[in-house]
Amino acid sequence: MQIELRDIHKTFGPVHANAGISLIVESASILGILGENGAGKSTLMKILSGFQDPDQGSILLDGKAEAIRSPADAIRLGIGMLHQDPLDFPPLKLVDDVILGSPGPLRPDRRKTVLQMRELSGRFGFDLEPDSYVDTLTVGERQQLEILRLLWMGARVLILDEPTTGISLPQKEKLFATIKKLASEGMTVLFVSHKLEDVQALCDRAVVLRQGVLVGGQEKPFDTKALVGLMFGKELPKSERAKVEAGATVLSTRNLCLDSIRLQIQGLDFSVCSGETIGLAGMEGSGQALFLSACAGLERAVSGCVSLGERDMTRSSHHDFKRRGVAYLPAARLEDGLVPGLSLSDHFVLAEGSRGPGASRALFIDRKKAAERAAARIASYNIKGRPESPVESLSGGNQQRALLALLREELLLILVEHPTRGLDIESTAYIWGKLKERCAKGAAIVFISSDLDEILQYSDRVLVFFSGRVSPPLDAESFGVEELGRLIGGSGWERFDTAETQHSSQAERGAVHA
Amino acid sequence: MTTGMLLIGLAGVLASAGPLVFAAIGEAITERAGITNLSMNGLILLSAMGGFATALATKSVVMGFLAGAAIGGAVSAIVAFSSITLKQSQVAVGFVLALLCRDLSYFLGNPIMGMPGPRLSIAPIPGLRDIPMLGVLFFRQDVMTYASFALIAAAGLYINKTRPGLVLRGLGEKPAAAYARGANVSRLRYFYTIAGGALAGLAGPMYSLSIKAGWKGTITGLDGMGWIALAITIFGGWSPFKVALGAYLFAFLQWLGLVLQSAWPSVPSQVLQVAPFPLMILTLLFVNMGNAEWVETSLAKLPEKPRRVVAKALRAINVKPPAALGTPFEKD
């Protein structure tokens, strides 16, 4: 089935997620859709699969305009979407998961479905036992199940959203073989990914989205440099960067192993010194958030150790970390970092109450003093709000300033998830100004960002994350956007395989710059 | 006690458990769809009173049961509206309705208190009634008790063996996935909340038209059954068969209390009457044990082999609620 998207527009508040996107996908072909986080890929696919309505634009299937108002419509038209986190039902058996939602008689014929499942499994080399339970499957197997289900339902279009996150290499190879086979049999495939290597290996064509716009495309064979350029933009002239005197090691990890549902980080040796800024680059879900949480004591290590200076903190709680001068700023400012319903003044009172040994032990809150202190902080951080403003009424930028203002004066280490996500240039510069002030006072900063320019501009060293693999610390001054982009997309990691052993011994000796 | 007396006693247990079977299975269906209907206690009392009043006025037991179901459905509709459309706390609205319907039943039922009314009669099944032992137990009951047996089978069949039953299970597990498969989550949740409530609404008249016929106000002895039904729903892991088992267990404990009364006259009767309640609810601790965080973390610390064994044992006794129970669904 040929798909045409014509002039699709979708806005969420101030964000123009899709700005006039038009593209055509022929049947029996595989189209790769590339782009950074927030480029608009998910929104576009949600529109095609019926989860969202476009504000403007139309969708044509085989030349005929169709209205896709809900997932049910999409299913009916033969469009199947494999979500990044497969939408399946863990406590059910595989066969039941497949049958759920399909049209048919009151009593589903399980036996027939099992046979059909086995036949499809055999055709594509899947190893799925229909009578087993969904929650016993690995992520890769759940994907296979979902593809099986979509095929069984008669999908003629397959949308795959970041399917290779969290699956093993043999599973990925099997997946690609399956997709190629399906395409050769007439399926239209849309492959959304940030992984350059995958797109290059699998797709016939690739298009790149950036900030809601379709900025370009290529046919096979692909020019990596050009693709990276389209995805991440041009190099910016480097701004002057203050040389910071790095001091003693603030935090270090040795042989750290972390486990989450989708990925594992193995044997990570890392250290950061006071005054240093380290940026964690990589696509979301590559392990940076997991690692950052571990540095804050919010995530328990499977093995290895985390130390603050000389002190082993591997078994310590987050509050122990806090007491020793570690601060953690979450990405979801209102959901995780602030308390909706409480005012700015309240937040300052709460933050002050749990400060070090000199905390006020009084029973009652001196409201006037609290308001004064709050007003002072608001002024010094330029927050657009009053002490009694509820935090949910602040804009994103002001919420971030508030989070910064809540930090203690003397901090050892600041861990920030996406410090400037969704903020305008002015707020971004301001936030970084405040953070760098702290660096000058000796604090170390480790931050996550999807914005490569931000990473390169503010970090002293950069770690790139890809599917749980971590690069050794890279010197931000000598790396460029293009090279980083490649690493983020998964290519160019071979150079670390021999160098890695050198790096870990260097880190042990406490060397600072690569 | 002779075998004959024992059998009759047990047959009575099956009959007195009937209301609980209806209520608990009704709630299990509602909760499988993802909604908690905490109004159960008040709903049952109100439907018992309303069913009896209707039967009294129309001189028809059938009308009484229909009225009970209608009342159950109506009360549940309020719960559904507040939870699904208005997205308010399910606990809050359920709890208020539990108290409100209870007081409504006492207030509206005042005039008919103590009046004699129509009773559901025993309807032994010819032929089957004479089977030794089983005949006394199962086939000399009234119509609604037969219906309760049938309900267990029907509900089990529906949930496990039909297409819509599968969708029901999906609703409470991952409504987002059910939505992705084309289900109208809100509409279905409304349906199952009201349907479950209507089933529970049959429990009340079963009591006031059969087991302890008539409406006796605060001495009815029906107060508390709704809370027990809610507990049994959890105890039975939201599965009709296990839920029914819980209902029979509870009724058996109550009967046992009466029997032991004569054996232990020193123990106050009220204690034995009340005892099954905490026993049932405290078993929730046992079956919920596997969900506690500290259990999970200590489990993770065990080496591979013993961990598998313990995990399997926990899985057998443990009940995991429908993952999306109590959370509103945002289509987003």
Added chain:
Amino acid sequence: MLRHSMPSSRGTKALFQFGAVILALVLATLVLIATGAPPFAAYGSIVKGAVGSWGVASDTVVAWVPLLLVTAGLLVTFTVGLWNIGIEGQITLGAIFATWALRSLDGGQVDPGLAITIAFAAGMAGGALWAMLVGALKTFGGVNEIFGGLGLNYVATALNIWLIFGPWKRPGIASMSGTLPFDKAYWLPTVNEQSRLAPVALIVAIVAIVLIFLLIQGTYFGLKLKAVGKNPKAAFLLGIPTWQYLMASFAICGALAGLAGAVQVTAVYHRLIPSISSGYGYLGLMVAMLVGYSAVWAAPVALFFAALNVGAIQLPITLKLDSSLSGVIQGTLVLFVILAEGLRGRIMGKKGRAGS
């Protein structure tokens, strides 16, 4: 997205709540008419039964005391986001502990003031203990506090009955009227011979609600409770040990509930009776829900609810109506306020989105 400025949103909230109250009264009136009862005569009877004479007025205040204590405690658990349905059992355990204390001191030559103080303290300890048991079940057993509380309510009732009919029974035949009354010296002094109103109890209740108001609104502890209740994740990141605060709020609420039980035992009944908690726990939950968990309105609304309950006692006599009419009015009020809040959210939410 900016919210509406404070005054207008408070205004619409009050408007919706007012509408809810009116609708609830209309519905209650309709129910009365449907049963053929004269609605205004019924309301009049309730009013007369609550404040018509000094006798009933003092009874209203007597009912107000435990209700106010319980509501004060529940405000704490609601602030931290808990549904403390186990409150009834906490009242009962307080009563049991207080009875135990007085029975142990009975016959001794202990100064009555001291004895009653000990009884109050014992009651608070018993209630707090019972509440923390619910908390422990939740924190360590993963048992939802609603069902844990319900279960323990039944255990408390069973314990109470066993004590009254067992170890603490009256000599001779155990009776539903409870244990043997305490020595008169240990009765909390009342206003006069006819009334059951003890000024001490009233003062304790008022002090309690004031203290709770100050605690929640004015202290660091109260602010931290609010944070845990509104966003436990953020509260944790801000450095608050969430589970400790949950347990602390259970303890405070249980202590106040236990105090209510102790008051009932020492001031009103002077002995332990089977239905010592009298439904005050559930009623307190309703009051708390109605006042939106804010301490300012707790006292007057609790007084109103107490008046409804006491006033309705006359209904069977004057109009042959069941006294549960008070419960009907109370329940309808709370239900409609909940629905009104939901409707307001839906209507205002749509408006807000259209505007932005």
